[in-house]
Amino acid sequence: MITKQPSSKRSTFDRRQILKGMAATSVALTGFPYIAKAKPATMTVPNSGGALEEAFKVAYFDTFQKKTGIQILGAPYMDTARVKAMVENNAVDVDILNIDATEAAALARLGLLEPIDYSVFDKSTLLPAAAKEHYVLVDVAAYIMAWNTKTFTAETRPKNWAEFFDPATKEGQRSLWKLAPQTLEVAAMGGGQARDKLYPIDLDLAFKSLDRLKADLTWWTSGAQSAQLVIGGEVDVGTVWNGRVFKAKNDGAPVDYTFDNALYVCDSMVIPKGAKNKKEAMEFLANMVDATNQATFSKAIPYGPVNTKSFELLDAKTLELLPNSPQNGKTAVFQDFDYWAEKGPEIFERFNKWLVG
């Protein structure tokens, strides 16, 4: 096999030139024409860390190393601000990174990302929503309703977002993420906006829903906190991300949740503009959206695959936990990340105004 080449990141070898001279011998001897181009020995992939990185490692990092010999190293999450600084200062030392899809859409809008090369993998097996021009969704998580089982049962809990935003029907303290995205979507659904016509969001309707809840509302700002609020009984029913509560429920904590009318929120992969190993980054991405690897990932953490072929590789127990498995995904809707990249500033402003008003 190909041996790893040291200090290869800034190779001056031109693949084509060398191939011209050596084509015959190279191909004849090895059958690997790309041996001439120095490959990076390692690639660094920033990601959200924790359980997600562990799942990434098993499903994507290790399989990629086995396939290509390139070792993948995890690194702390890079938010949009850091990616922007990196690209604008011409200091791109990361070839591909895991980032929240709304952040990816914002970066794409600012022209800070390389376009995705869809000739490298077959996008027809992916969910239609997953393959974007400058970013690819790689998992499906959900913003969902969870309740404390000491207050509500699956039968008595608010049946839908309309009841969630109506404290008169179902009394109890509520909680929501203190940020415009996701929260305004469910608020709009709570006001009666149809989920298949969720964008553009009817903001007046959404804020009217929030007004109804104002006296019974606790805000959260981190995922850990959202789960703690419901589990600890500070609130009776609230929004959470599914990855934050499935384990607690499994371990017997007084919490339950539903995927009904869930809002899909996703992780994505992006290649920053000026990345030095674009080719390897694309190969890595192709390895990530592979049906088998996606299934391995979903077994490790309850985020759904974006490759539709992966579902048949998963057992019933895993499918039950995934937001977009055939049985759970009937009434869910994808968040429109590009909508937020475009309208974000003005909606944030209005949301902040509502908060202090």
Place this chain on the structure above:
Amino acid sequence: MSLAMPERRLEKLSPSAARHRPWSPERGHALLLLPPLLLLVAFFVIPLADVVLQSFAGPGHPLTQYERIFTQSSTLQVLLYTFQTAATVTLCTLVLSYPVAFVVSRAKGNLLHLSLALILIPFWTSTVIRTYAWIVILQRRGVLNEMMLDWGWIERPLKLMSNGVGMQIAMIHIMLPFMVIPLLNTMRGIDGNLLRAAAVLGANPLRQFLSVYLPLSLPGVSAGSILVFISSLGFYITPALLGGQKTMVAVLIEQQASRLLDWPMASALATVLLVVTCLLFLLYERAMRFARGGKTVGEVS
């Protein structure tokens, strides 16, 4: 200053060097300032200047961001709420810390060491952990509410977490050492004989405190208050986890900087916060100087 000692010794040890470059203690002092000064310039002054410059960048005329801040009632309200919260926290911290510092300043031996340790140990625990501890205590089915319900003091759990009360309690707790230590420092320098002299001259305890002790402790009060006030203005974690509906300005800056990527706006907000803080500090210093008859804050006789 004890830090200047090695320089002076050096001067004595190498007379030849001293001949070529005559050392004076003042010159030695000035040179000692150089490394921290360079560090500050490189990692604080230059980035800060960059932030201020960024606030004038972006689309539109240079003052666009400031116009947005001062014409948007929501941003102004966030700033106002931030200053109100910082003032409340400072005042409560002062009221709680003053008696503690007084008692500890009178303590001796093991009692002194024990009380210092008790003040400092929480200081070494991460703010995030202490904030989560407060959540456990203050939440609706938390330790405090369950206890008061059991004792029949209240009939329904108190709402302590979603309205800013819990946030202020946690901030006060986190800020206590920043107030106690400057107070303690000043109080330990107050000569007990002065109080005895006042008593001999017929002052009752209240008068002794008001005319002698309190004025002498003011440098500690102002040092602690400034420290707490300014730290509270930029508080991020505790308001994020325990805050209510209203937002502190640090959260707003974070939103502009990393959610919306509007760096000019984030810079402008940061600049406004910085300028207002500096102005308040100057105003405060003026007031203290006036109150103490012409001396600068921190000058202890």
